[in-house]
Every structure is written in structure tokens, then in C-alpha cells.
Amino acid sequence: MSIEVRPAHIGDLEVITAIYADAVLHGTASYELEPPTLQEMESRYAALAAGDFPYLVAELDGRLVGYAYAGPFRPRPAYRFIVENSVYVEPEAKGQGVGIALLRKLVAEAEALGFRQMIAVIGDGSPESPSVRLHLRAGFRHCGQLQGSGYKQGRWLDTTFMQLPMNGGSSTPPDGCSMPERRFRGTLRPRLG
């Protein structure tokens, strides 16, 4: 069994849309109630790519079975040094190390760009939830919970927040050469291609 994590391309979006649709319809990790169309998923991908945010896919023995991305946590600029993550693995491929491989690579890429915290906003985040377990395994710690904050599949859901400091977290001032700061200052060169 081999797991390869690589950058996502626009041509991956059909499979990504199907993986996410299954999670929206059958799970409580996402608070979306209707699966987004391929076109909508392509436009979300394009927005992240335009902002140079990492978007990865994982192949298990050559088959695309999962994806992960990091995007803005909230749009107001004081939040610019933190990113929120998303990780999804198709049902048949779960439990084989794909999720942790995606999350570790995502953290490495976000860290290389100069971000300071990665935030996981975990829908239906009970202590035994696979997502909470995955994030604990990757070194995230709990940082809060919003109780009764979602309603899906006929029940109220608690939303758990977890975070992972990167690049020293809040222990040092922002780095003026980091991607988020250069983008904020308008000195980031547009990506070619």
C-alpha cells in the first residue's frame, strides 16, 4: 500500500466533489446540507489557489481517495496569520493513514508559508470523533467548543475548536517576509501559471 500526497489540480475536482458530497450527505463533519456542485467546488478551489493557499490530494495505490486544504479562518485582516483546515477521506480508504499523511503535509506547507496557527473547526466534535482523534495525533490541542451550534440529521451538534501553533505561534512578532504579511502589504508577486 502506498500513499502519495501531492498538490491538487483542477482536474482532481470531480473526485474531490464526490468525496465531499458523500460527507455532506452522510456525515456531520460538514455543516453544509446540500452537496455543492462541481462548478461551485471549482470556484472554491480557484479562490484558494489564487491566494496561494495549500490544497492537496492523496492517492492510495494511485487512486485519489482524499484531499485537504488550508484557507483563511475569517476575512478580517488581523486574522491573516492563521488558517483553517479541511481534510476528507473517502469511506473505503479510511483508517489506512491517508488522513494523517494529508494533515502532516498540509501543516508543513502552511508552516513554510509563514502561518502561525492552524485551526480545526470540527463539526460534531465529540472526544471520540475520528477528526478529533486525527488532530490530536497531529499535535493539535483543544481550544474551545460551541455547544448546540449545528443542527443536522435531526440533532444538535457541538462544534469543537482545535489549534496547532506553527513557526513559534504567538511567541515572536510576525515575520515581514511571510506570505500572509507580504500579501497584506501588497508586496506578494502574483503566482505565474
Ligand SMILES: CC(C)(COP(=O)(O)OP(=O)(O)OC[C@H]1O[C@@H](n2cnc3c(N)ncnc32)[C@H](O)[C@@H]1OP(=O)(O)O)[C@@H](O)C(=O)NCCC(=O)NCCS
Ligand atoms: C477524519 C478523517 C479525515 C480521518 O482520515 P483517516 O484516513 O481515516 O485517518 P488515518 O487513518 O490517517 O488516522 C490517523 C489517526 O487519526 C485517528 N483516527 C482516525 N480515524 C479514527 C477512528 N475512526 N477512531 C479513532 N481514531 C481515529 C487515529 O489516532 C489515527 O492514528 P492511528 O491509527 O495511528 O491511531 C476521516 O475519518 C474523514 O474523512 N472523516 C469525515 C470528514 C471529517 O471529519 N473531516 C475532518 C473535518 S476538518
